[in-house]
Amino acid sequence: MELKSDNIQDRPEQQQQQMQQQQQEQQEQQHFHVLAVDDSVIDRKLLEKLLKVSSYQVTCVDSGDKALEYLGLLNNLDCHSTTSSSSSSSSSSSSSCSQSSQQEGLKVNLIMTDFCMPGMSGYDLLKRVKGSSWKDVPVVVMSSENVPSRISMCLEGGAEEFLLKPLQLSDLDKIQAYLVKSLDHSCTNMDKDLIGDNNDNDDNSNNNYSEDSNNDNGNSNNSNNNFSKRKAISSEATERRPKMKGVAVIV
């Protein structure tokens, strides 16, 4: 990264062009990736369009199970977790995970899920995600029905937002705020991973375990803290918004 800071103009033109192209490609790759879950083909198409128009990358799946599969969380296996208590279970999970090549470098910045789905509901999916190594990914729940008890249940379950269908472009402004927040999380995780790579397995699991226990202690305060955090962050995001799309981000 230091190379690119000052002397681009001094370098030969070809190299300049190459570097600019690389920067551009990196910027494109840095677009937020949203996992959209909805059993309705029409709503999937609509959501995909809304997100693409807003410059997000989208992956659509039609059920909670497919979402879990995509995230590597099927069958209660957590392919991203290094907090397995017994080494034997981690080795068995890693053998089944090596078959799903999606896992490597998989980046999901936001999950948007319908509430009412046959089989696993959006709420069930929310709880599964929040109980996994993907717990820091913001989850937004959508529903065509305005049921206050449902809304508070989802928010208490860890959802960032509850959106009423049908969705409109204006709803996506709210989502931008959560993506900025998740950026901070994913940067931190990447740093942790970088540190983890240099250690052997035992040290790695120890680091993560202590992280998790800290999080657990914080959980009871979370719902209170989140409200004030949410407001603070959304005002920051509003200021940043004009610059958002051009930002090159390391995820």
Added chain:
Amino acid sequence: MDVVKLQKQLVDYRASLYHEAFLDEQFTQLQELQDENNPDFVVEVVSLFFEDSERLLNELAKALEQQSIDFKRVDAHVHQLKGSSSSIGAQRVQKVCITFRNYCEEQNVEGCLKCLQQVKHEYSLVKTKLETMFKLQQQILAAGGSIPM
């Protein structure tokens, strides 16, 4: 045919669909999402809606023909139809679905059968209207004009 005349026809026809509540502002949202990269977006979504609705109406007819009606199943289908009609802005279809769901909750067979007829009727009306509108659009494009917003 005169492009300007066609364009006026389209604008008036579209306005009438909103005025008569066949369509609501959600349909406008769909149109706003369409761009040069995906110029058939609205037609694609609406076609999906037609396919999906016809499937659901068939399922509903079957479910209501049963000796012992499974109202939960009927309600699930109506819920889907309500959702998809809402997503494309087919307001009159959506409204009938709301009434339909109430009858399901009451396990009122007569009410449900009546609503099934009503929703079939409203669906076929909006389908015809949308197809007419798309034809007008095609005519304008074929005559070298552009679709007025």
